[in-house]
Amino acid sequence: MSALVWTAKDTADWLTGLDERLEIVEVPQDPLSDPRLGEVKVLIPPLMRNAADEAFNLTSLLARAKSLEYVQALSAGVDNIAHAVPEGVLLCSVRGAYDELMAELLLTGILTIYKEIPHYVRVQEERTWAPSQVRVVQGKTVLYVGYGSIAQCLERYLEPFKVRTLKVARTKRGDVASLDELPELLPQADIVVLLTPLTDETRGLVNADFLARMKPGSLLVNGARGACVDTDALIAATRERDIQAFLDVTDPEPLPPEHPLWRAPGVFITPHIGSFTADNQARCFHVVRENLTTWINGGRPKNRVEHGY
The missing domain is CATH 3.40.50.720 (NAD(P)-binding Rossmann-like Domain)
Known part of the structure:
Protein backbone atom coordinates (compact mmCIF):
# COMPACT_ATOMS: atom_id res chain seq x y z
CA MET A 1 0.00 0.00 0.00
CA TYR A 98 -1.72 20.17 24.37
CA ASP A 99 -2.97 18.94 27.75
CA GLU A 100 -0.10 20.34 29.83
CA LEU A 101 -0.06 23.63 27.92
CA MET A 102 -3.77 24.17 28.45
CA ALA A 103 -3.76 23.03 32.07
CA GLU A 104 -0.90 25.43 32.91
CA LEU A 105 -2.74 28.33 31.31
CA LEU A 106 -6.02 27.57 33.06
CA LEU A 107 -4.27 27.23 36.42
CA THR A 108 -2.59 30.57 35.74
CA GLY A 109 -5.97 32.09 34.93
CA ILE A 110 -7.51 30.85 38.16
CA LEU A 111 -4.65 32.24 40.23
CA THR A 112 -4.69 35.49 38.23
CA ILE A 113 -8.30 36.13 39.19
CA TYR A 114 -8.02 34.88 42.76
CA LYS A 115 -4.91 36.96 43.47
CA GLU A 116 -6.28 40.12 41.80
CA ILE A 117 -3.38 40.31 39.34
CA PRO A 118 -5.23 42.54 36.82
CA HIS A 119 -5.75 45.08 39.60
CA TYR A 120 -2.08 45.03 40.54
CA VAL A 121 -0.97 45.39 36.93
CA ARG A 122 -3.08 48.54 36.67
CA VAL A 123 -1.90 50.07 39.91
CA GLN A 124 1.74 49.32 39.12
CA GLU A 125 1.36 51.17 35.82
CA GLU A 126 -0.09 54.06 37.85
CA ARG A 127 2.68 53.69 40.46
CA THR A 128 0.04 53.49 43.16
CA TRP A 129 0.25 51.47 46.37
CA ALA A 130 -3.29 50.06 46.49
CA PRO A 131 -3.72 46.78 48.40
CA SER A 132 -6.80 44.75 47.49
CA GLN A 133 -7.99 41.67 49.34
CA VAL A 134 -7.22 38.38 47.58
CA ARG A 135 -8.71 34.88 47.85
CA VAL A 136 -7.27 31.43 48.35
CA VAL A 137 -7.86 28.49 46.02
CA GLN A 138 -7.25 25.98 48.81
CA GLY A 139 -10.39 24.10 49.77
CA LYS A 140 -12.56 25.49 46.99
CA THR A 141 -14.93 23.35 44.90
CA VAL A 142 -13.97 23.00 41.24
CA LEU A 143 -16.53 21.75 38.72
CA TYR A 144 -15.21 20.44 35.40
CA VAL A 145 -17.78 20.66 32.61
CA GLY A 146 -16.22 18.38 30.03
CA TYR A 147 -14.05 15.89 31.90
CA GLY A 148 -11.47 14.84 29.33
CA SER A 149 -7.68 14.72 29.23
CA ILE A 150 -7.16 18.48 29.79
CA ALA A 151 -9.47 18.45 32.79
CA GLN A 152 -7.65 15.44 34.22
CA CYS A 153 -4.31 17.24 33.82
CA LEU A 154 -5.62 20.40 35.49
CA GLU A 155 -7.09 18.27 38.26
CA ARG A 156 -3.59 16.90 38.97
CA TYR A 157 -2.15 20.42 39.00
CA LEU A 158 -4.78 21.52 41.53
CA GLU A 159 -4.24 18.57 43.90
CA PRO A 160 -1.81 20.51 46.16
CA PHE A 161 -4.57 23.07 46.77
CA LYS A 162 -6.76 20.34 48.29
CA VAL A 163 -9.79 21.37 46.26
CA ARG A 164 -13.02 19.42 46.10
CA THR A 165 -13.70 18.16 42.57
CA LEU A 166 -16.96 17.71 40.71
CA LYS A 167 -16.99 16.25 37.18
CA VAL A 168 -19.45 16.36 34.30
CA ALA A 169 -19.26 14.80 30.85
CA ARG A 170 -21.67 13.98 28.02
CA THR A 171 -22.30 10.53 29.45
CA LYS A 172 -22.30 9.42 33.07
CA ARG A 173 -19.46 7.12 34.16
CA GLY A 174 -18.17 6.29 37.64
CA ASP A 175 -17.89 9.53 39.60
CA VAL A 176 -18.43 11.61 36.45
CA ALA A 177 -21.96 13.03 36.26
CA SER A 178 -23.91 13.61 33.07
CA LEU A 179 -24.84 17.01 31.62
CA ASP A 180 -28.37 16.44 32.90
CA GLU A 181 -27.02 16.74 36.45
CA LEU A 182 -25.42 20.16 35.88
CA PRO A 183 -28.25 22.21 37.41
CA GLU A 184 -27.78 20.62 40.82
CA LEU A 185 -23.97 20.77 40.71
CA LEU A 186 -23.48 24.37 39.57
CA PRO A 187 -24.60 25.98 42.87
CA GLN A 188 -21.94 23.96 44.71
CA ALA A 189 -18.98 25.19 42.66
CA ASP A 190 -16.63 28.08 43.39
CA ILE A 191 -14.80 27.55 40.08
CA VAL A 192 -16.45 26.19 36.93
CA VAL A 193 -13.98 25.02 34.28
CA LEU A 194 -15.51 24.65 30.82
CA LEU A 195 -13.68 22.15 28.60
CA THR A 196 -16.39 20.71 26.38
CA PRO A 197 -16.04 20.32 22.63
CA LEU A 198 -18.23 22.62 20.57
CA THR A 199 -21.23 20.63 19.34
CA ASP A 200 -24.90 21.36 18.79
CA GLU A 201 -25.45 20.20 22.37
CA THR A 202 -22.84 22.51 23.92
CA ARG A 203 -23.26 25.63 21.76
CA GLY A 204 -24.53 28.29 24.16
CA LEU A 205 -24.39 25.83 27.05
CA VAL A 206 -23.33 28.60 29.42
CA ASN A 207 -26.48 30.69 29.08
CA ALA A 208 -28.42 32.91 31.45
CA ASP A 209 -29.89 29.92 33.32
CA PHE A 210 -26.47 28.25 33.70
CA LEU A 211 -24.95 31.48 35.04
CA ALA A 212 -27.91 32.11 37.38
CA ARG A 213 -27.23 28.74 39.02
CA MET A 214 -23.58 29.60 39.71
CA LYS A 215 -22.71 31.05 43.11
CA PRO A 216 -22.57 34.86 43.18
CA GLY A 217 -18.91 35.82 42.87
CA SER A 218 -17.84 32.45 41.49
CA LEU A 219 -15.39 32.04 38.62
CA LEU A 220 -16.03 30.73 35.11
CA VAL A 221 -12.95 29.45 33.26
CA ASN A 222 -13.41 28.84 29.53
CA GLY A 223 -10.76 26.71 27.84
CA ALA A 224 -13.24 25.19 25.39
CA ARG A 225 -14.68 27.30 22.56
CA GLY A 226 -16.07 30.81 22.74
CA ALA A 227 -19.42 29.76 21.29
CA CYS A 228 -20.04 27.45 24.25
CA VAL A 229 -20.81 30.64 26.20
CA ASP A 230 -23.59 33.14 25.56
CA THR A 231 -21.44 36.27 25.63
CA ASP A 232 -24.30 38.70 26.37
CA ALA A 233 -25.50 36.52 29.24
CA LEU A 234 -21.98 36.40 30.68
CA ILE A 235 -21.58 40.17 30.52
CA ALA A 236 -24.91 40.58 32.32
CA ALA A 237 -23.89 38.04 34.99
CA THR A 238 -20.62 39.88 35.69
CA ARG A 239 -22.58 43.05 36.41
CA GLU A 240 -25.61 41.61 38.17
CA ARG A 241 -24.18 38.66 40.12
CA ASP A 242 -20.43 39.43 40.34
CA ILE A 243 -19.60 36.36 38.25
CA GLN A 244 -15.94 36.50 37.25
CA ALA A 245 -14.35 34.87 34.22
CA PHE A 246 -11.02 33.83 32.78
CA LEU A 247 -11.42 33.36 29.04
CA ASP A 248 -8.86 32.01 26.58
CA VAL A 249 -11.60 31.88 23.93
CA THR A 250 -14.40 34.30 23.11
CA ASP A 251 -17.42 34.67 20.88
CA PRO A 252 -16.81 36.42 18.55
CA GLU A 253 -13.14 35.71 17.98
CA PRO A 254 -10.99 37.72 17.51
CA LEU A 255 -12.83 40.01 19.89
CA PRO A 256 -13.35 43.46 18.31
CA PRO A 257 -11.73 46.38 20.17
CA GLU A 258 -15.07 48.00 20.96
CA HIS A 259 -16.72 44.82 22.29
CA PRO A 260 -18.19 45.26 25.81
CA LEU A 261 -16.66 41.98 27.00
CA TRP A 262 -13.30 43.75 27.21
CA ARG A 263 -14.76 46.05 29.87
CA ALA A 264 -16.88 43.54 31.77
CA PRO A 265 -15.94 43.64 35.47
CA GLY A 266 -13.96 40.67 36.75
CA VAL A 267 -13.15 39.32 33.27
CA PHE A 268 -9.59 38.53 32.19
CA ILE A 269 -9.00 37.53 28.56
CA THR A 270 -6.09 35.87 26.78
CA PRO A 271 -6.27 35.66 22.95
CA HIS A 272 -6.60 31.89 22.40
CA ILE A 273 -3.02 31.14 23.46
CA GLY A 274 -3.53 27.77 25.12
CA SER A 275 -1.22 25.95 22.68
CA PHE A 276 0.71 29.00 21.48
CA THR A 277 4.19 27.91 22.52
Missing part, protein backbone atom coordinates in the same frame (compact mmCIF):
# COMPACT_ATOMS: atom_id res chain seq x y z
CA SER A 2 1.21 3.51 -0.83
CA ALA A 3 -0.60 6.76 -0.11
CA LEU A 4 -0.40 10.39 -1.19
CA VAL A 5 -0.52 12.66 1.85
CA TRP A 6 -1.26 16.35 1.44
CA THR A 7 -0.15 18.28 4.50
CA ALA A 8 -0.56 21.93 5.44
CA LYS A 9 1.93 24.50 4.22
CA ASP A 10 5.27 24.52 6.08
CA THR A 11 4.58 21.21 7.86
CA ALA A 12 6.14 18.59 5.56
CA ASP A 13 9.47 18.73 7.38
CA TRP A 14 7.75 17.38 10.50
CA LEU A 15 6.90 14.20 8.58
CA THR A 16 10.28 13.47 6.97
CA GLY A 17 11.59 9.92 7.25
CA LEU A 18 8.23 8.63 8.42
CA ASP A 19 7.46 5.73 6.05
CA GLU A 20 8.46 5.19 2.44
CA ARG A 21 4.89 4.18 1.61
CA LEU A 22 3.70 7.69 2.49
CA GLU A 23 4.32 10.32 -0.19
CA ILE A 24 4.31 13.58 1.76
CA VAL A 25 3.43 16.70 -0.26
CA GLU A 26 2.44 20.12 1.04
CA VAL A 27 -1.00 21.22 -0.11
CA PRO A 28 -0.57 22.99 -3.49
CA GLN A 29 -1.28 26.70 -3.76
CA ASP A 30 -4.37 25.99 -5.88
CA PRO A 31 -5.42 22.56 -4.62
CA LEU A 32 -8.81 22.46 -6.35
CA SER A 33 -7.09 22.69 -9.75
CA ASP A 34 -4.29 20.27 -8.98
CA PRO A 35 -4.40 17.13 -11.17
CA ARG A 36 -3.44 14.90 -8.22
CA LEU A 37 -6.34 15.94 -5.99
CA GLY A 38 -8.18 12.74 -6.87
CA GLU A 39 -5.22 10.64 -5.65
CA VAL A 40 -5.00 12.11 -2.15
CA LYS A 41 -5.54 9.46 0.52
CA VAL A 42 -4.67 11.56 3.59
CA LEU A 43 -5.24 15.27 4.18
CA ILE A 44 -3.69 17.26 7.03
CA PRO A 45 -5.37 20.67 6.68
CA PRO A 46 -4.07 23.88 8.25
CA LEU A 47 -5.38 25.06 11.58
CA MET A 48 -8.73 26.68 10.86
CA ARG A 49 -8.74 29.36 13.52
CA ASN A 50 -11.00 32.07 12.10
CA ALA A 51 -12.84 33.42 9.09
CA ALA A 52 -9.59 34.45 7.40
CA ASP A 53 -8.81 30.77 6.95
CA GLU A 54 -11.85 30.29 4.74
CA ALA A 55 -9.55 31.07 1.79
CA PHE A 56 -8.61 27.42 2.26
CA ASN A 57 -11.84 25.93 0.94
CA LEU A 58 -11.86 22.77 3.01
CA THR A 59 -15.41 21.75 2.14
CA SER A 60 -14.80 21.87 -1.61
CA LEU A 61 -11.43 20.20 -1.27
CA LEU A 62 -12.79 17.27 0.73
CA ALA A 63 -15.75 16.86 -1.61
CA ARG A 64 -13.45 16.54 -4.66
CA ALA A 65 -10.81 14.30 -3.08
CA LYS A 66 -12.49 11.12 -4.26
CA SER A 67 -9.79 8.76 -2.95
CA LEU A 68 -9.65 10.37 0.50
CA GLU A 69 -9.65 7.94 3.42
CA TYR A 70 -8.30 9.90 6.37
CA VAL A 71 -8.25 13.52 7.62
CA GLN A 72 -5.84 14.35 10.43
CA ALA A 73 -6.60 17.59 12.27
CA LEU A 74 -3.79 19.60 13.83
CA SER A 75 -5.98 20.64 16.74
CA ALA A 76 -7.64 18.97 19.69
CA GLY A 77 -11.02 20.43 18.77
CA VAL A 78 -12.51 19.60 15.38
CA ASP A 79 -15.71 21.68 15.36
CA ASN A 80 -14.45 23.71 12.38
CA ILE A 81 -13.52 20.58 10.38
CA ALA A 82 -15.95 17.79 11.28
CA HIS A 83 -18.89 19.21 9.34
CA ALA A 84 -16.93 19.07 6.08
CA VAL A 85 -15.55 15.52 6.35
CA PRO A 86 -17.53 13.13 4.09
CA GLU A 87 -19.21 10.12 5.62
CA GLY A 88 -16.90 7.12 5.68
CA VAL A 89 -13.71 9.21 5.89
CA LEU A 90 -11.73 8.79 9.10
CA LEU A 91 -11.19 11.98 11.11
CA CYS A 92 -8.66 12.16 13.96
CA SER A 93 -7.62 14.98 16.27
CA VAL A 94 -4.42 15.54 18.24
CA ARG A 95 -6.26 15.39 21.55
CA GLY A 96 -3.75 15.06 24.36
CA ALA A 97 -0.95 16.91 22.60
CA ALA A 278 7.50 27.37 20.75
CA ASP A 279 7.19 23.58 20.90
CA ASN A 280 3.52 23.25 19.99
CA GLN A 281 4.26 21.78 16.54
CA ALA A 282 6.62 19.21 18.03
CA ARG A 283 3.88 18.13 20.43
CA CYS A 284 1.27 18.09 17.69
CA PHE A 285 3.29 16.17 15.12
CA HIS A 286 4.36 13.58 17.65
CA VAL A 287 0.70 12.52 17.63
CA VAL A 288 0.36 12.96 13.85
CA ARG A 289 3.40 10.79 13.10
CA GLU A 290 2.19 8.08 15.44
CA ASN A 291 -1.27 8.12 13.86
CA LEU A 292 0.02 8.02 10.28
CA THR A 293 2.30 5.11 11.09
CA THR A 294 -0.57 3.23 12.69
CA TRP A 295 -2.88 3.95 9.74
CA ILE A 296 -0.43 2.92 6.98
CA ASN A 297 0.10 -0.36 8.85
CA GLY A 298 -3.61 -1.05 8.95
CA GLY A 299 -4.09 -0.20 12.62
CA ARG A 300 -6.55 2.04 14.44
CA PRO A 301 -5.23 5.60 14.91
CA LYS A 302 -6.01 7.23 18.23
CA ASN A 303 -8.31 10.21 18.79
CA ARG A 304 -10.84 9.06 16.22
CA VAL A 305 -13.67 11.58 16.05
CA GLU A 306 -17.12 10.12 16.56
CA HIS A 307 -20.37 11.99 17.28
CA GLY A 308 -18.63 15.27 16.42
CA TYR A 309 -15.67 14.90 18.79
Whole structure:
Protein backbone atom coordinates (compact mmCIF):
# COMPACT_ATOMS: atom_id res chain seq x y z
CA MET A 1 0.00 0.00 0.00
CA SER A 2 1.21 3.51 -0.83
CA ALA A 3 -0.60 6.76 -0.11
CA LEU A 4 -0.40 10.39 -1.19
CA VAL A 5 -0.52 12.66 1.85
CA TRP A 6 -1.26 16.35 1.44
CA THR A 7 -0.15 18.28 4.50
CA ALA A 8 -0.56 21.93 5.44
CA LYS A 9 1.93 24.50 4.22
CA ASP A 10 5.27 24.52 6.08
CA THR A 11 4.58 21.21 7.86
CA ALA A 12 6.14 18.59 5.56
CA ASP A 13 9.47 18.73 7.38
CA TRP A 14 7.75 17.38 10.50
CA LEU A 15 6.90 14.20 8.58
CA THR A 16 10.28 13.47 6.97
CA GLY A 17 11.59 9.92 7.25
CA LEU A 18 8.23 8.63 8.42
CA ASP A 19 7.46 5.73 6.05
CA GLU A 20 8.46 5.19 2.44
CA ARG A 21 4.89 4.18 1.61
CA LEU A 22 3.70 7.69 2.49
CA GLU A 23 4.32 10.32 -0.19
CA ILE A 24 4.31 13.58 1.76
CA VAL A 25 3.43 16.70 -0.26
CA GLU A 26 2.44 20.12 1.04
CA VAL A 27 -1.00 21.22 -0.11
CA PRO A 28 -0.57 22.99 -3.49
CA GLN A 29 -1.28 26.70 -3.76
CA ASP A 30 -4.37 25.99 -5.88
CA PRO A 31 -5.42 22.56 -4.62
CA LEU A 32 -8.81 22.46 -6.35
CA SER A 33 -7.09 22.69 -9.75
CA ASP A 34 -4.29 20.27 -8.98
CA PRO A 35 -4.40 17.13 -11.17
CA ARG A 36 -3.44 14.90 -8.22
CA LEU A 37 -6.34 15.94 -5.99
CA GLY A 38 -8.18 12.74 -6.87
CA GLU A 39 -5.22 10.64 -5.65
CA VAL A 40 -5.00 12.11 -2.15
CA LYS A 41 -5.54 9.46 0.52
CA VAL A 42 -4.67 11.56 3.59
CA LEU A 43 -5.24 15.27 4.18
CA ILE A 44 -3.69 17.26 7.03
CA PRO A 45 -5.37 20.67 6.68
CA PRO A 46 -4.07 23.88 8.25
CA LEU A 47 -5.38 25.06 11.58
CA MET A 48 -8.73 26.68 10.86
CA ARG A 49 -8.74 29.36 13.52
CA ASN A 50 -11.00 32.07 12.10
CA ALA A 51 -12.84 33.42 9.09
CA ALA A 52 -9.59 34.45 7.40
CA ASP A 53 -8.81 30.77 6.95
CA GLU A 54 -11.85 30.29 4.74
CA ALA A 55 -9.55 31.07 1.79
CA PHE A 56 -8.61 27.42 2.26
CA ASN A 57 -11.84 25.93 0.94
CA LEU A 58 -11.86 22.77 3.01
CA THR A 59 -15.41 21.75 2.14
CA SER A 60 -14.80 21.87 -1.61
CA LEU A 61 -11.43 20.20 -1.27
CA LEU A 62 -12.79 17.27 0.73
CA ALA A 63 -15.75 16.86 -1.61
CA ARG A 64 -13.45 16.54 -4.66
CA ALA A 65 -10.81 14.30 -3.08
CA LYS A 66 -12.49 11.12 -4.26
CA SER A 67 -9.79 8.76 -2.95
CA LEU A 68 -9.65 10.37 0.50
CA GLU A 69 -9.65 7.94 3.42
CA TYR A 70 -8.30 9.90 6.37
CA VAL A 71 -8.25 13.52 7.62
CA GLN A 72 -5.84 14.35 10.43
CA ALA A 73 -6.60 17.59 12.27
CA LEU A 74 -3.79 19.60 13.83
CA SER A 75 -5.98 20.64 16.74
CA ALA A 76 -7.64 18.97 19.69
CA GLY A 77 -11.02 20.43 18.77
CA VAL A 78 -12.51 19.60 15.38
CA ASP A 79 -15.71 21.68 15.36
CA ASN A 80 -14.45 23.71 12.38
CA ILE A 81 -13.52 20.58 10.38
CA ALA A 82 -15.95 17.79 11.28
CA HIS A 83 -18.89 19.21 9.34
CA ALA A 84 -16.93 19.07 6.08
CA VAL A 85 -15.55 15.52 6.35
CA PRO A 86 -17.53 13.13 4.09
CA GLU A 87 -19.21 10.12 5.62
CA GLY A 88 -16.90 7.12 5.68
CA VAL A 89 -13.71 9.21 5.89
CA LEU A 90 -11.73 8.79 9.10
CA LEU A 91 -11.19 11.98 11.11
CA CYS A 92 -8.66 12.16 13.96
CA SER A 93 -7.62 14.98 16.27
CA VAL A 94 -4.42 15.54 18.24
CA ARG A 95 -6.26 15.39 21.55
CA GLY A 96 -3.75 15.06 24.36
CA ALA A 97 -0.95 16.91 22.60
CA TYR A 98 -1.72 20.17 24.37
CA ASP A 99 -2.97 18.94 27.75
CA GLU A 100 -0.10 20.34 29.83
CA LEU A 101 -0.06 23.63 27.92
CA MET A 102 -3.77 24.17 28.45
CA ALA A 103 -3.76 23.03 32.07
CA GLU A 104 -0.90 25.43 32.91
CA LEU A 105 -2.74 28.33 31.31
CA LEU A 106 -6.02 27.57 33.06
CA LEU A 107 -4.27 27.23 36.42
CA THR A 108 -2.59 30.57 35.74
CA GLY A 109 -5.97 32.09 34.93
CA ILE A 110 -7.51 30.85 38.16
CA LEU A 111 -4.65 32.24 40.23
CA THR A 112 -4.69 35.49 38.23
CA ILE A 113 -8.30 36.13 39.19
CA TYR A 114 -8.02 34.88 42.76
CA LYS A 115 -4.91 36.96 43.47
CA GLU A 116 -6.28 40.12 41.80
CA ILE A 117 -3.38 40.31 39.34
CA PRO A 118 -5.23 42.54 36.82
CA HIS A 119 -5.75 45.08 39.60
CA TYR A 120 -2.08 45.03 40.54
CA VAL A 121 -0.97 45.39 36.93
CA ARG A 122 -3.08 48.54 36.67
CA VAL A 123 -1.90 50.07 39.91
CA GLN A 124 1.74 49.32 39.12
CA GLU A 125 1.36 51.17 35.82
CA GLU A 126 -0.09 54.06 37.85
CA ARG A 127 2.68 53.69 40.46
CA THR A 128 0.04 53.49 43.16
CA TRP A 129 0.25 51.47 46.37
CA ALA A 130 -3.29 50.06 46.49
CA PRO A 131 -3.72 46.78 48.40
CA SER A 132 -6.80 44.75 47.49
CA GLN A 133 -7.99 41.67 49.34
CA VAL A 134 -7.22 38.38 47.58
CA ARG A 135 -8.71 34.88 47.85
CA VAL A 136 -7.27 31.43 48.35
CA VAL A 137 -7.86 28.49 46.02
CA GLN A 138 -7.25 25.98 48.81
CA GLY A 139 -10.39 24.10 49.77
CA LYS A 140 -12.56 25.49 46.99
CA THR A 141 -14.93 23.35 44.90
CA VAL A 142 -13.97 23.00 41.24
CA LEU A 143 -16.53 21.75 38.72
CA TYR A 144 -15.21 20.44 35.40
CA VAL A 145 -17.78 20.66 32.61
CA GLY A 146 -16.22 18.38 30.03
CA TYR A 147 -14.05 15.89 31.90
CA GLY A 148 -11.47 14.84 29.33
CA SER A 149 -7.68 14.72 29.23
CA ILE A 150 -7.16 18.48 29.79
CA ALA A 151 -9.47 18.45 32.79
CA GLN A 152 -7.65 15.44 34.22
CA CYS A 153 -4.31 17.24 33.82
CA LEU A 154 -5.62 20.40 35.49
CA GLU A 155 -7.09 18.27 38.26
CA ARG A 156 -3.59 16.90 38.97
CA TYR A 157 -2.15 20.42 39.00
CA LEU A 158 -4.78 21.52 41.53
CA GLU A 159 -4.24 18.57 43.90
CA PRO A 160 -1.81 20.51 46.16
CA PHE A 161 -4.57 23.07 46.77
CA LYS A 162 -6.76 20.34 48.29
CA VAL A 163 -9.79 21.37 46.26
CA ARG A 164 -13.02 19.42 46.10
CA THR A 165 -13.70 18.16 42.57
CA LEU A 166 -16.96 17.71 40.71
CA LYS A 167 -16.99 16.25 37.18
CA VAL A 168 -19.45 16.36 34.30
CA ALA A 169 -19.26 14.80 30.85
CA ARG A 170 -21.67 13.98 28.02
CA THR A 171 -22.30 10.53 29.45
CA LYS A 172 -22.30 9.42 33.07
CA ARG A 173 -19.46 7.12 34.16
CA GLY A 174 -18.17 6.29 37.64
CA ASP A 175 -17.89 9.53 39.60
CA VAL A 176 -18.43 11.61 36.45
CA ALA A 177 -21.96 13.03 36.26
CA SER A 178 -23.91 13.61 33.07
CA LEU A 179 -24.84 17.01 31.62
CA ASP A 180 -28.37 16.44 32.90
CA GLU A 181 -27.02 16.74 36.45
CA LEU A 182 -25.42 20.16 35.88
CA PRO A 183 -28.25 22.21 37.41
CA GLU A 184 -27.78 20.62 40.82
CA LEU A 185 -23.97 20.77 40.71
CA LEU A 186 -23.48 24.37 39.57
CA PRO A 187 -24.60 25.98 42.87
CA GLN A 188 -21.94 23.96 44.71
CA ALA A 189 -18.98 25.19 42.66
CA ASP A 190 -16.63 28.08 43.39
CA ILE A 191 -14.80 27.55 40.08
CA VAL A 192 -16.45 26.19 36.93
CA VAL A 193 -13.98 25.02 34.28
CA LEU A 194 -15.51 24.65 30.82
CA LEU A 195 -13.68 22.15 28.60
CA THR A 196 -16.39 20.71 26.38
CA PRO A 197 -16.04 20.32 22.63
CA LEU A 198 -18.23 22.62 20.57
CA THR A 199 -21.23 20.63 19.34
CA ASP A 200 -24.90 21.36 18.79
CA GLU A 201 -25.45 20.20 22.37
CA THR A 202 -22.84 22.51 23.92
CA ARG A 203 -23.26 25.63 21.76
CA GLY A 204 -24.53 28.29 24.16
CA LEU A 205 -24.39 25.83 27.05
CA VAL A 206 -23.33 28.60 29.42
CA ASN A 207 -26.48 30.69 29.08
CA ALA A 208 -28.42 32.91 31.45
CA ASP A 209 -29.89 29.92 33.32
CA PHE A 210 -26.47 28.25 33.70
CA LEU A 211 -24.95 31.48 35.04
CA ALA A 212 -27.91 32.11 37.38
CA ARG A 213 -27.23 28.74 39.02
CA MET A 214 -23.58 29.60 39.71
CA LYS A 215 -22.71 31.05 43.11
CA PRO A 216 -22.57 34.86 43.18
CA GLY A 217 -18.91 35.82 42.87
CA SER A 218 -17.84 32.45 41.49
CA LEU A 219 -15.39 32.04 38.62
CA LEU A 220 -16.03 30.73 35.11
CA VAL A 221 -12.95 29.45 33.26
CA ASN A 222 -13.41 28.84 29.53
CA GLY A 223 -10.76 26.71 27.84
CA ALA A 224 -13.24 25.19 25.39
CA ARG A 225 -14.68 27.30 22.56
CA GLY A 226 -16.07 30.81 22.74
CA ALA A 227 -19.42 29.76 21.29
CA CYS A 228 -20.04 27.45 24.25
CA VAL A 229 -20.81 30.64 26.20
CA ASP A 230 -23.59 33.14 25.56
CA THR A 231 -21.44 36.27 25.63
CA ASP A 232 -24.30 38.70 26.37
CA ALA A 233 -25.50 36.52 29.24
CA LEU A 234 -21.98 36.40 30.68
CA ILE A 235 -21.58 40.17 30.52
CA ALA A 236 -24.91 40.58 32.32
CA ALA A 237 -23.89 38.04 34.99
CA THR A 238 -20.62 39.88 35.69
CA ARG A 239 -22.58 43.05 36.41
CA GLU A 240 -25.61 41.61 38.17
CA ARG A 241 -24.18 38.66 40.12
CA ASP A 242 -20.43 39.43 40.34
CA ILE A 243 -19.60 36.36 38.25
CA GLN A 244 -15.94 36.50 37.25
CA ALA A 245 -14.35 34.87 34.22
CA PHE A 246 -11.02 33.83 32.78
CA LEU A 247 -11.42 33.36 29.04
CA ASP A 248 -8.86 32.01 26.58
CA VAL A 249 -11.60 31.88 23.93
CA THR A 250 -14.40 34.30 23.11
CA ASP A 251 -17.42 34.67 20.88
CA PRO A 252 -16.81 36.42 18.55
CA GLU A 253 -13.14 35.71 17.98
CA PRO A 254 -10.99 37.72 17.51
CA LEU A 255 -12.83 40.01 19.89
CA PRO A 256 -13.35 43.46 18.31
CA PRO A 257 -11.73 46.38 20.17
CA GLU A 258 -15.07 48.00 20.96
CA HIS A 259 -16.72 44.82 22.29
CA PRO A 260 -18.19 45.26 25.81
CA LEU A 261 -16.66 41.98 27.00
CA TRP A 262 -13.30 43.75 27.21
CA ARG A 263 -14.76 46.05 29.87
CA ALA A 264 -16.88 43.54 31.77
CA PRO A 265 -15.94 43.64 35.47
CA GLY A 266 -13.96 40.67 36.75
CA VAL A 267 -13.15 39.32 33.27
CA PHE A 268 -9.59 38.53 32.19
CA ILE A 269 -9.00 37.53 28.56
CA THR A 270 -6.09 35.87 26.78
CA PRO A 271 -6.27 35.66 22.95
CA HIS A 272 -6.60 31.89 22.40
CA ILE A 273 -3.02 31.14 23.46
CA GLY A 274 -3.53 27.77 25.12
CA SER A 275 -1.22 25.95 22.68
CA PHE A 276 0.71 29.00 21.48
CA THR A 277 4.19 27.91 22.52
CA ALA A 278 7.50 27.37 20.75
CA ASP A 279 7.19 23.58 20.90
CA ASN A 280 3.52 23.25 19.99
CA GLN A 281 4.26 21.78 16.54
CA ALA A 282 6.62 19.21 18.03
CA ARG A 283 3.88 18.13 20.43
CA CYS A 284 1.27 18.09 17.69
CA PHE A 285 3.29 16.17 15.12
CA HIS A 286 4.36 13.58 17.65
CA VAL A 287 0.70 12.52 17.63
CA VAL A 288 0.36 12.96 13.85
CA ARG A 289 3.40 10.79 13.10
CA GLU A 290 2.19 8.08 15.44
CA ASN A 291 -1.27 8.12 13.86
CA LEU A 292 0.02 8.02 10.28
CA THR A 293 2.30 5.11 11.09
CA THR A 294 -0.57 3.23 12.69
CA TRP A 295 -2.88 3.95 9.74
CA ILE A 296 -0.43 2.92 6.98
CA ASN A 297 0.10 -0.36 8.85
CA GLY A 298 -3.61 -1.05 8.95
CA GLY A 299 -4.09 -0.20 12.62
CA ARG A 300 -6.55 2.04 14.44
CA PRO A 301 -5.23 5.60 14.91
CA LYS A 302 -6.01 7.23 18.23
CA ASN A 303 -8.31 10.21 18.79
CA ARG A 304 -10.84 9.06 16.22
CA VAL A 305 -13.67 11.58 16.05
CA GLU A 306 -17.12 10.12 16.56
CA HIS A 307 -20.37 11.99 17.28
CA GLY A 308 -18.63 15.27 16.42
CA TYR A 309 -15.67 14.90 18.79
